[in-house]
Each structure stands twice: as structure tokens, then as C-alpha cells.
Amino acid sequence: MKNKCIIGFVAVALSISGCTKLNEDLNGQVGNSGVTSGNVAGVLAASYAAMIGPYQAPWNWSALQEVTSDEVIVPTRAGDWDDNGAWRSLHLHKWAPDHSRISDVFRDLNSISYVATSVLGSGPTPSQSAQARFLRAFSQFSILDGWGQVPYRDAGEDVTKPSRVRNAADEVSYLISELTAIIPDLPDGPASMANKNAAKTLLMKVYLNKGAFLNRAAPTFDATDMAKVISLANEIATGGYTLTPNYFNNFAPTNDVLSTENIFTAQNIAGSSGSDLDGMWKCTLHYNQNPNGYNGFSALSNFYNKFEASDTRRGGTYAGQTNVSGIRVGFLVGQQFDQNGVALKDRKGNPLAFTPEVSIIERDPNHLEVAGIRVIKYPIDYANTGSKKPDNDWVYYRYADVLLMKAEAMLRTSQTAQALTIVNQIRTTRGASAFTSLTLDNLLDERGRELYWESFRRQDLIRFGKFLAAWQEKPASEAKYLLFPIPDNQLGNPNLIQNPGY
Template structure:
């Protein structure tokens, strides 16, 4: 008998949906398709709505758009051989990207596919008799709004569509913002509080609404000389932030880096996150992307290493140094660095004791010594010592991360730039790229406090309340950062960088704070029209049979 694979359930097997939902892959006979239970059918409808999130949050999609385009991250043409990619990362950082950029195209496709899958679920679920169907409809509709919110932020457009057969209405500006807001508000009453962080909950929508209201001035008038932050919008930011803070189910983590550990799914700081617990679904790209090709964090896997990708810019590093001078930020702010290896050179350590340092990595790097594809052993233990660029065929050149990084030959070498290991390197990753376990934060409690602080500053210059929120976050961590004594928008922008670096909010923050037309390492473009990205040319070409339907953004 011919067999078919129900694609939605296949995708479901890669997901996570916890609590009342356990989505499973099922291969079914044609004769048994109609024998699906209501629960199986409902689960199969909802699963694809979330399935795009892990891919969207890979290093070359949303991360590249939100980080490499900013003052936080720079990715040069490493050694003249790696990460050249026809100059796309250089162009993204310098704001000279075009409508043919493959990473922007991939991000666009993932977002529009997410919208399409949400619409399919919204259309199918109303006839389902499973008790969860009403909640699932709300989640699918809320996720459609979330994907549209990202499209609005990145590309300045929203797709309004209610049925799979309809042609989407394209909205921009005020109309687009109002549509996304209305959708979030409509689904909030039907969402649960108990199925996060990998599914959309009331808390997740409250956080997204706070973020939406906070950026409303940008979305209404993208190219404004200065943005008008309406008091009523700022009141809403405070209102929805308060809902999360007062809900009683979220709390700041004492250990800052535990928020980004492999086993972080139950971390109470997460409000809404990309769930990567299912091994076939997860990826380890945000951990491996910045590390050296000669950093091998796992004694169990000799092929799991870094890729010498982006470093942080000297400009961003200097914000830390200037904030704490003459003290080293590594000993002053627990978010900057966490030392897990107290290992002198040429040591022998047990596998269980070999744990990589986290945060911003500087200077000479130490790690497992690898010779001819195998780690050097000391009996049952492992040899640890200074690392050299062996994988780059430079066995006498040490892996010493430097502050300087740029597009010159010297500044583009393999060890230039301080590196970031914020997300824990998955203990299951055989290649360094696969099998991620870290749930990637979309909304977390610290960001909620910072959004509330910003809204109070923007509405009424309530510096005292804003300062209290910022210092609350600083005091919550083990070995807390020193309390600040004053607060301003510039200081708050700096604080958001300290708290949220590498979390894919930097570009959005820079636009809102009026910093995106600034200059930083290798970037001098001041064109305000670059506040949004070009619509991919392939999308415009695909809609060419509908003249005027999909219009390119200005300056592209």
C-alpha cells in the first residue's frame, strides 16, 4: 500500500511543544489519514508554525541582519580565504548591502514561510474539536503577528492575509504597525501562561507588545529626523512590562550566563524563546560562529570547533573599558566574562573539568591540544595548553585574540578581534555546528526591565525610576556590577549593550536611539534610508505579474 508522510507531523517531530502538547512524527497509510485523532491533527497544524524559528535564528540569517550590521559585530574576510562570501558581510557591516544579499533573502523567505504556515493553521484549526484548538489558533495568529513584526522591523512591510488562497495585502508605516498591534491584542486573552518559553504565552505577547509600542515611533515614520515617542505608547510599554514583572513566574538569574546555557529551557528569566531541545531541530551556530578554528571545547568530539567568524568591534569593546576604567570590566561586570578554566599552560585535566570560559574572550587562548586529528592525552586526562593556528596551517602562530579588527590584511587575520562565547557550546555537538540545546531568548526579563526604564525616561524623564530598574538588574547577578548613580538615554543605550549583546536586538536599538547613522569600525555610511533592508529582488521579481504590488524600499 502506498504510504505518505504528513509533512506537518514530520515537522512536529522536530519541535518541542511541552505541557499539554507532545508533537510526534507519524507516517501514515493513505487509508488511515482520516483516522487521525483531533489532537494529532491539531498538533500537526500548529507544529509548522514554530518550525522555522531555529533556522531563522541561525548565524547567517537574523543574527547577521541584527548584529553584523551594527557596532557590536564585524566579520572580515578571514585570512583572505574564509568568510569572503562575495563581500556580503563587509557590505552588511558598511551598509552597502543590496537587494541580492543572500542572507537577507533567506531571512525574508523564512519569515514569509512562517506567515504562510500560520495562515494554514489558522484556517484548519476552527473545525478541529480538540480542546486545545482555541489556544492553538491564538498561538498561530500570534506567531503570524510576530513574523510580521520582524518583517516590519527589518524590511518595512507587513503581509495581511486571512486565507491560504487570498492574495496578501501589503501594509507599511502606521497601517502595518496598527495591524500587528491589533493581532497581538486579539490573541492575548486566549493564550496560556503555562506552555512557555518555547511557545507563545500571555507573557510572550506582553513582551512583544512592549517592544512594539517602544518602537512605534520608528515604525510610523521610519526616516524621521527625530522620532516622536508618544506618551500613550510609553504608558503601554510600562503597562505590559508591569504585567510580566508582576506575574510572579519570571525572575532574574543569579548566574548571568546560565540564561544561555545548554540546559536553559526551565530558566525563569526566559519569557519567550526559540526552543531547541529536540536534537534534530537545534543548532549550535551561535556558539561556534565566533570561536577560533583551533578552539575545541569538547573532549568527546575532535571535530567540534569554531570557525573564526565575527569579533566585536573595538568601538563596542571600548564602551566597556570606558565605563569601568581604570578597572578591567572582566572583574567588574559579571556579564562581560566568566572564567570557568583555572588552568595553567601545559596542564592535564579530566574531561569533566574542562569547561570553556564565557563572554568576551581576549588575549592568548588555552584549550585542548590536537595533533593529527586527536587530542593529546595524559593517561585518562587531556593535555591543555596554549593554542596555535594549526587548523589554519600556521602551527607557530598563537591564537591570541586582539582588540584590533578591521578590513586590512593584518586586521582580517584569523586571530583578530575579541570573540564572544555567550551561548554555551553544546556538549552534544559533534561538528560544532549541529545539535544545539540552548533556547535562544526572544524576550527575557532583563530586557523587560530595560524597556520599562526606557519608556519612563522617554515619557517624563523619570530618571530615578529608570535608574532603579537598571540597578535592579545589575544587583541581581552573582558578583554584581556596581550600581550606577545617574541615568540618561545614552547610559541606557550603553546598558542595553552590556546586558543584551549578541542577542539580536542591537540594530533595532541603534535605530530607535538614533545611533544607526553613526560611524564605527569600518562603517561611515550615514544614509537614514538604510534603517531598513532592501526587499529581496527575487521577491519583487516573483510579484512582477502584479504591477506596483511589491515596491522596493528607497535607496535600493
């Protein structure tokens, strides 16, 4: 019976994600119809499952954070990856309210919020309630980050009526209050479950980004808020986390065992449950590599050049992957080989040698397949390529991020020496040379090196005042692009107000 409840509620969540008519009728939201104390565990499981679609792949929330940044480009390669300009518009900051990916992500993030809310009116235990409230806060933080206004309902509300909407200031206050309230009732672990330190990490992000959420064009950083960031980081540090010696073990098929720094993850069970996580390597690998990929996503060379040659985060060979296919982890540049050292070729018979040079529209038939540096952040689970359900747990939060947020809060409150020590602790572990000084610019670069392809870059660039700047294959952009537009198909809710400039 429990399994049937889980499956049934996931089906409801997925129907909202995929059915336009239902989305229009119910404003993209779900109530607690049919939820009782007898199946609350199943509905909580469905709340975790609802996180898969928007988060666990490169296509959705990750794309909105990364393709819009100075890290990632999805070049149009002749007829491949055109998609009516959807990828180009993200990188160029030329999207509009009818952008399908922005619309889908907004809908799916709200679905998490409403499925989690459904747990609360049905007699959950304190721990179940706290977990559901955390998942709701997690998704609402993303909505706040992306759109600056957040639809919400309380459990049991009439779903045929428009949801209420919090503005940025009200949502920030709500998240601070909500996360503070639930921490005592959350479990200590494991990382694959909503837990105390996951909530503290999210609360750090609320305090750190508060000034940016309230004034994106000119963020401010209140000393009291920065002190909260530092204090929460100190509390998390008592959890026994350490930086994982092999950086890529944090993302490996057995990262639940190998990582010593993962704070919050989504558990994926090999071959039986999981997500589109294999898209993290399929999106970037060439058709003639193993596994064959879609030859799309690439790293920008200006970002790649921020790494020292000794920096282990830049990549190298990886046991269980390179010896199986020849593919390295990290950034793939130059000639590619198979596991026997045989040089690979592209579909035209040219050397499969990925070039740093890449344009947003590639036309040269002898270059378009190899244009752009490729990235393997999650080591490939070859045992489960057939099922497309790899064993790698999806990583939401790591201890390295906590340390970098603490360093940033210290730097912004003139505690520069202590901040420098923290950053150099990370750099030394990663094989990079120590900084002699710390500035906002090299701290932003360090966040990029440590957290690339982890869905943070847009948020970081906005907070550091860099998001509208020109960068590789993108001119300077207008201030309206600091927020995504409310999707056209959501404006039937009169409480949602289109963001300025759209």
C-alpha cells in the first residue's frame, strides 16, 4: 500500500509537470486531496522525488544557473543544438516570457513546494513535517533566486483559487524564520535526507544573498547578516566534515561512501531509481565517445584558463573511467583517446580534438563537432549506462561551499586574514598555489573553480555584481536580466506581477 501511495502521488506531481491544461486550471499547484496520516510517508517520499526533474540534470535549474553564466556555452553546431535559439538566448541574456525552459523550471519548482506542503496537513511526525518544510524552503529559495517573487499555499487551501505570492523581502523573512524553526526537528543525517546541516547551509545562503535579493543592481551586505553566515558555518564545522582528498570522489558512483564533505545529496540507487544524472556526461561528450554523448555543452576557455596546471579540479585520469573508455574527469581539451590509447575521430574522420575556440554559432563543418572544451564533473557509472540510472548521488551542498561562504562573509566584514586562511586551505587541498592576498575578484574566481557545474554560478555573479558584464560570446546585458520573467502561462494568477522590463 505504501508503494502504491508513493507511485500515485508522484504521478500527480508529474502530471502537473507535463500537463498544460491542468497547469492552467490549478495555476501550477497541487493541494492535499487524498493525503492522510496513513500515507504521509509516501507523500514525503514523493516530495523528495519531485526534486529530481528540476534539479538532477544539466537541462533545467542547472541550465538557468550555468548556461546564463561565464562558465558554460551550448553552441549551435550547424543543425544540432539550435532548438529555436533557446540555448543561445540563455547565454546571450536574450530570453523572453515565453522561453520554454524558464517556464518549465518555474512550474516544476513550484510543484515541489506544493507537494511538500501537502505533507503538513495530514498528521506528520515532527521529523516528517520538518523535512517537508525544508524541501519546500529549498525550492522556494530557488524561485526567489530566479524570479524574485514566490507563490505559496498553506496546507488544505482551495487549489482552484490563485495562490498567494510573497515579494522578495517577505520571502527572505519567511525563509529565515522557517529554517530556524525546523532545524531542531530535522535528523542529523544521512546526507541523502533533509538534515540539520543542510538547513543551516541553506540558511547561510539566505543571509549571504539577502542583500542581492533585495537590490540586485546594487547588493549590500549587512554586518549582522554576515555574522550569521559565519556563526552557522562554525556550527556546521562541528559535524565532522573534511575536504575530500580526491575532488572527483565527491561526485563518483559511490560518493555516498567516498565523500567526506557532502552535506545534502539526492540518493540514486544503481539501476533501479534515480534521475537524468547521466545527462551530466551525455550533454557534453561526443557521439564517438563511450558512452556516446549529445555533443552539446562546453566550457568557455576564459573560464578554463582560471585554473593553474597543478589544480586537481582541472581534471585528470580517474580509475574506473579512464581505464574503461579513455575519458578523463574534469575538463577535456585536445585529442581524445580510447582506453587503449587509440586516437578517436569525429564523424567526418577528423581527429576528435576538442578546441578551446568556440563560437555561439559554429558553421565550419570541420570544426563544429570539436568546438569547445568538455566537462565531466560526475565520474561515469559504466555499470549502469544501460539503465540510465547511475549510482552517483546528486550533490546539492558540500562543505567546501560552506567554507567559501564563510570566507566571503569574513572578507565583506574586513576579516581578510582569516578569510585568506580558509581559501588557502581549500586551494592547498586541491593542489593549487596559495594566494598572497584575497579580494572579491579572486574569491569569485575561486568559487568558480571549486563549484563549477554545480548550479551556483549565476547566483554568485549577481551577488558579486558581475552578471550583466560582457564575457566570452556575450555582450553586456540589460538590468532586467537579473531576474527571469514570470512565464506567460502563469500570469493567469493575478497575484503574480510580471518582472520589470518584460
